[in-house]
Amino acid sequence: MRTWADLDEFQAFLDDGGMVEADDDMPEEYRHEVFRFIEFHANSELMGGLTERDWIPHSPGLRLKQIFLAKTQDEIGHAHLLFMVAADMGVKTRDEMMNDLLAGKTRFHNVFHYRAETWADQIAIAFLVDAAAFASQRAVFAKCTYGPYKRILRRIVGEEGFHMRHGEEMLLKMASGSQVQRDLFQAALERWWWPAVQLFGPDSPPDDPLLKWYIKSERNEVLRHAYVQKYVPLLHGYGFTVPDDGLHQDPDTGEWMMSEIDWAPLKATFSNAGPDSARRLANAVRNHAESAWFRESIGVSA
Amino acid sequence: MTLVSIDDGAREYLLALADDEHMMGSHLAWWIGIAPFLEEDLSLCSIAQDELGHAIAVYELLVDDVDHFALRRQPSEYRSCSFVEMALPQWEDTLIRHWLYDVGEQIRWNALVDSSVPELSSIAQRALAEESFHRSHSTLLLRRSLSGSEEARQRLVSSMESLLPQSMTMWSPVTGEVAALAGGVTSLSSSDAETAYSEAVQADLNEWGISLNWAPTSAPHNDRVDRVEGFDEFHASLNLVLDLDPDTEW
Numbered sequence: 001m002r003t004w005a006d007l008d009e010f011q012a013f014l015d016d017g018g019m020v021e022a023d024d025d026m027p028e029e030y031r032h033e034v035f036r037f038i039e040f041h042a043n044s045e046l047m048g049g050l051t052e053r054d055w056i057p058h059s060p061g062l063r064l065k066q067i068f069l070a071k072t073q074d075e076i077g078h079a080h081l082l083f084m085v086a087a088d089m090g091v092k093t094r095d096e097m098m099n100d101l102l103a104g105k106t107r108f109h110n111v112f113h114y115r116a117e118t119w120a121d122q123i124a125i126a127f128l129v130d131a132a133a134f135a136s137q138r139a140v141f142a143k144c145t146y147g148p149y150k151r152i153l154r155r156i157v158g159e160e161g162f163h164m165r166h167g168e169e170m171l172l173k174m175a176s177g178s179q180v181q182r183d184l185f186q187a188a189l190e191r192w193w194w195p196a197v198q199l200f201g202p203d204s205p206p207d208d209p210l211l212k213w214y215i216k217s218e219r220n221e222v223l224r225h226a227y228v229q230k231y232v233p234l235l236h237g238y239g240f241t242v243p244d245d246g247l248h249q250d251p252d253t254g255e256w257m258m259s260e261i262d263w264a265p266l267k268a269t270f271s272n273a274g275p276d277s278a279r280r281l282a283n284a285v286r287n288h289a290e291s292a293w294f295r296e297s298i299g300v301s302a
Numbered sequence: 303m304t305l306v307s308i309d310d311g312a313r314e315y316l317l318a319l320a321d322d323e324h325m326m327g328s329h330l331a332w333w334i335g336i337a338p339f340l341e342e343d344l345s346l347c348s349i350a351q352d353e354l355g356h357a358i359a360v361y362e363l364l365v366d367d368v369d370h371f372a373l374r375r376q377p378s379e380y381r382s383c384s385f386v387e388m389a390l391p392q393w394e395d396t397l398i399r400h401w402l403y404d405v406g407e408q409i410r411w412n413a414l415v416d417s418s419v420p421e422l423s424s425i426a427q428r429a430l431a432e433e434s435f436h437r438s439h440s441t442l443l444l445r446r447s448l449s450g451s452e453e454a455r456q457r458l459v460s461s462m463e464s465l466l467p468q469s470m471t472m473w474s475p476v477t478g479e480v481a482a483l484a485g486g487v488t489s490l491s492s493s494d495a496e497t498a499y500s501e502a503v504q505a506d507l508n509e510w511g512i513s514l515n516w517a518p519t520s521a522p523h524n525d526r527v528d529r530v531e532g533f534d535e536f537h538a539s540l541n542l543v544l545d546l547d548p549d550t551e552w
Contacts, residue, residue, distance in 0.1 A: 060369070072334050177550050283336075294447060298443065
């Protein structure tokens with residue numbers, strides 16, 4: 001077990017490219033902040049699976065059903081791995097994390113407080129949300145100083161890359177399909193564009209400890225801006241309209257500039273007051289309660 | 303790759319198997335995200351994908367457009383048994399059906415290993431390799447849960463009492479079975495399979511110390527022609543997206 005005399009020595013260790021392991025005597029500030037970040041990530045993967053599950057029964061083909069099952073299984077698998085990595089940090093057990101999530105005491109990503117209204121929403125999630133998550137997670141993986149998390153992220157980022165490519169393939173089918181399909185995706189885009197952009201969060205604070213400790217390698221606003229530069233031209237290229245009246249290209253740089261972001265919808269999700277938060281959590285609580293007898297009988301965590 | 307060489311009777315026999323796999327895969331898939339614990343979520347989802355894969359493999363022997371055939375037929379054209387058509391939203395029922403179906407499925411695939419249709423034999427061998435995991439999965443969970451708490455035992459035994467008689471509909475023969483046997487497509491009649499199934503189920507019950515008031519009864523002969531109550535809604539749900547624009551590729 002390694003130990004550090006003070007935060008300055010710990011910071012120097014991180015600045016030199018050091019990697020923290022679960023059995024290290026890490027500073028409590030680091031332990032709690034990294035734990036909170038991984039718990040949030042785990043919660044989000046699980047609730048993301050619940051967002052996607054609604055349309056799997058209606059998959060318009062057996063192979064598509066298998067593909068979307070495998071994709072959602074990946075998300076649940078990510079949650080599983082992340083909960084275990086978080087539990088090893090010794091802050092909360094897996095059961096405590098699950099109970100806190102279901103009690104609304106901990107958060108999950110804003111996008112999973114929204115409901116997939118149509119099959120096209122399922123595709124918008126794969127194309128827009130998975131891509132945003134991929135960009136965000138890849139940036140965490142880049143310099144991540146917590147070893148167990150970095151090793152899990154290698155797998156997560158790899159799988160999310162497949163999800164993103166699948167989303168692109170599905171979108172191409174919608175874009176080159178019938179008017180019904182194009183209209184369906186345009187409506188989904190109008191529901192999911194802003195939540196996807198907001199997923200990166202407000203601008204990072206100047207003293208963000210996650211940046212200082214190299215859990216994040218890039219500021220939120222930088223990642224968000226890069227996402228917009230990539231996805232606006234892609235969506236335009238497919239013939240869709242990005243739902244932002246103020247969207248324009250900077251005449252000097254050619255960069256896509258968005259309207260000012262309204263952060264109120266994001267903040268509402270912080271207190272589980274998003275459009276579908278109540279239903280999603282209520283369903284999760286009910287399902288968890290209904291199968292408690294089985295978990296107890298075989299002595300396992302949720 | 304469709305098999306034009308098999309007759310209509312054998313096709314109907316294989317259709318019954320494929321439709322059963324399709325229904326089971328779809329019902330198991332419903333649990334994604336809400337199974338009792340995360341590891342079980344992952345396991346059951348893999349099993350659902352396996353069953354759907356079996357359905358696809360057999361449908362591919364029968365038709366060129368699998369999705370259209372699997373989803374767009376009229377309910378009366380399906381040949382699934384009522385045991386696999388029922389929606390079972392309670393975990394104990396899903397687990398018991400998973401166990402019983404896989405006991406039966408193993409017997410059915412075994413009877414196809416030496417099929418006169420080489421492609422079917424190949425599919426059966428692959429399916430059996432997967433089914434051994436499915437069987438282990440359900441029996442391990444049941445063995446542990448049955449001895450884990452009194453509440454669990456009561457729930458599971460009650461579900462067995464309800465579902466075991468229903469499970470006999472797996473052995474309801476289609477008209478084409480006679481032709482399938484005559485042509486060597488399968489080596490086992492439904493009545494012989496039913497006997498093997500009853501013995502296998504009883505062996506598990508004995509191991510778990512469970513005595514049920516259950517005597518195997520012959521499967522009803524029209525079960526694979528009739529659909530269960532609620533099937534129309536389930537079928538409509540499978541077609542919800544396709545119905546938006548039936549002529550396009552999704």
